[in-house]
Amino acid sequence: MADNEQKALQLVAEAEKKLTAPNGFFGKLFGGGNNRLEEAVECYQRAANLFKMGKNWNQAGKCFVEAANLHARAGSKHDAATNYVDASNCYKKTEIQESVNSLLKAIEIYTDMGRFTMAAKHHQTIAELYEGEANDLQRSVQHYEQAADYFKGEESTSSANKCMLKVAQYAAQLEDYEKAIQIYEEVASSCLDSSLLKYSAKEYFFRAALCHLSVDLLNAQHAIEKYAQQYPAFQDQREYKLVKTLCEHLEESNIEGFTDAIKDYDSISRLDQWYTTILLRIKKQYNEDPDLR
Structure with missing residues (x-):
């Protein structure tokens, strides 16, 4: 060597x-x-x-x-x-910022050449670098958004949605719930237009509903009914029933019932870190202020 x-x-x-x-x-x-x-x-x-x-x-x-x-x-x-x-x-193996700087130079060239799909892919890579070891979610969101914008311009809807779902995920973690809701609702609606993707809509409606619940109980109740009208099959899903149950427990300031409902759901369908983070925030928020309606 x-x-x-x-x-x-x-x-x-x-x-x-x-x-x-x-x-x-x-x-x-x-x-x-x-x-x-x-x-x-x-x-x-x-x-x-x-x-x-x-x-x-x-x-x-x-x-x-x-x-x-x-x-x-x-x-x-x-x-x-x-x-x-x-x-x-x-x-990438030693100096994250230098890795980013090099990709930005490549992106500048690709955009100048009109190769926006390549530029989008490299913005996506930068976003992944920032969400990884760099742990800078704000910058990660910026690059996922830019990647999505270029993908949309090239009619790569699936790739654009993948990036925007990352934006929604981190927007919620950064407590920008309105932004997360807007993205989840848009992606869910686009899924309903595809027979292959229709079933995926329930997850995005579920995430949007929890973001609503993080802001306002009444809005969350109205939101899930709106989602059920858009996607009637949603009413038969465990996600819809869980949100309905959580809303009922919060209305009654029944934090124990709220916790038990989540445990029951989690025993059958494991909740990942994003869900547990959002649900714990909701529980803490309503526990500290039971009159938050």
Whole structure:
């Protein structure tokens, strides 16, 4: 591995030498400058791969960025974008912000080329980076929204909805319930237009109802009846019945009944972390202020 790194360093030095070599009359006449640029790019790419073999991710990322910059100088947009993505994949293992920065450069190129699906996918990757180790939900939401916008523009409705559902999930976690409700209702309505996706609507109506319940009990009661009118089969679902029961217990300030209803549901259909977080907030909210109606 040390041998690979030594070779990589030699290639970097060789690339730098090619870029700083004087460009005389014959070089200009026969395009020697362009040849040296191409050779320097090749050196950086080879060095990057050697650094990757040695798991020196930062150095590998830097070499890919250098190669990308040179491609951009030469007007090779596609190659530049590809190398920025390569750099991002390396930085992803050690430097999240550098990984993001490299992807943003690739996105700038792809949008300039009119390749919005590629730009959308990379915004989605950035969103995933921010929701992961970086744990920055606000920025994650921004990039999921941008990805969804580009996907919609390219008629990729399924991909756009997938991103918007992430926005709704995190909006609710950040207590922006109105935004979450709007998205869940829109996605649920779009599911009803598809015979294949219709059954998925119950989950999104359920999530929207819980967001309503986080804000106002009366609104939640009106919302689930509205959802049942849109999707009559929803009334037969356990999710609809649970929300109805929770509303009844909260109306009576019966926190114990509220808790038991959730336990009964969870014993059959496991509630994930998002649901438990929202339900615990609702319980705490009404427990502290039983007159909240």
